[in-house]
Amino acid sequence: MSSTDLDFVEDPLTFQEVLDVLVELDDITPHMNENTPTITGTKLGLVIERLLGVVPGSNASLFFYKGRVLGHGEDGGLTTSEESDVSQAPIFFKFMLDSRLASMEDILALQKTVTVTALVSNFGASDVLSPGHLEAVERLERSLNAFASREILDRLRFKGRTLAHYDFELIEQNIQATHNLTLDVSCEFFVARAKALIAANNPSGRCGSELRT
Numbered sequence: 001m002s003s004t005d006l007d008f009v010e011d012p013l014t015f016q017e018v019l020d021v022l023v024e025l026d027d028i029t030p031h032m033n034e035n036t037p038t039i040t041g042t043k044l045g046l047v048i049e050r051l052l053g054v055v056p057g058s059n060a061s062l063f064f065y066k067g068r069v070l071g072h073g074e075d076g077g078l079t080t081s082e083e084s085d086v087s088q089a090p091i092f093f094k095f096m097l098d099s100r101l102a103s104m105e106d107i108l109a110l111q112k113t114v115t116v117t118a119l120v121s122n123f124g125a126s127d128v129l130s131p132g133h134l135e136a137v138e139r140l141e142r143s144l145n146a147f148a149s150r151e152i153l154d155r156l157r158f159k160g161r162t163l164a165h166y167d168f169e170l171i172e173q174n175i176q177a178t179h180n181l182t183l184d185v186s187c188e189f190f191v192a193r194a195k196a197l198i199a200a201n202n203p204s205g206r207c208g209s210e211l212r213t
Helices: 003-010 037-048 083-085 104-108 131-162 167-176 210-212
Strands: 012-023 050-053 063-064 069-072 078-080 092-097 099-101 112-124 188-191 194-200
Touching: 012 092, 012 131, 012 167, 037 050, 037 131, 099 188, 112 131
Parallel strands: none
Antiparallel strands: 012 112, 050 063, 063 092, 069 078, 092 099, 092 112, 188 194
């Protein structure tokens, strides 16, 4: 797509901010070149690419919504709805990192904690979003919140008690969107002296038979 075509596409559109997500990571700016992809940036890019595609000729700064996922194709992969693309106007997104317009290259090179802001397209000056727009925004927000939660959980595994209370609140808010399953498994330890199993959560550290002797 040429710059003229891109201008033609964007001319009737307005963009409005629809969501903000804080992505937290340790500042690695002193150790990396500015445009070098990072692990966190690459993972964030993959999350975005599941829902959005880069518009050719936009310097990777304009994204289009791919549509709803219908199910699995013959090859086992997920297929998207082609019908949704022709039954409604195309939906475009832009991203900002700390209030600055960002390209996919900027996202891939994420090197420090940033606020990721998504802007969605609309025709004219109306602030009212269509059901299709609202669906796209909701799916993107769920995906980005889940990503931010997973990143905090990764930090939790390595930093433990150094995390702030705010971090735990954010995890609790978004944990359902991470698609993790919780399984409770009882744990017991065998004590040779008592010839019995002791529950791991026994506060005394001894089984009942020991307490009675």
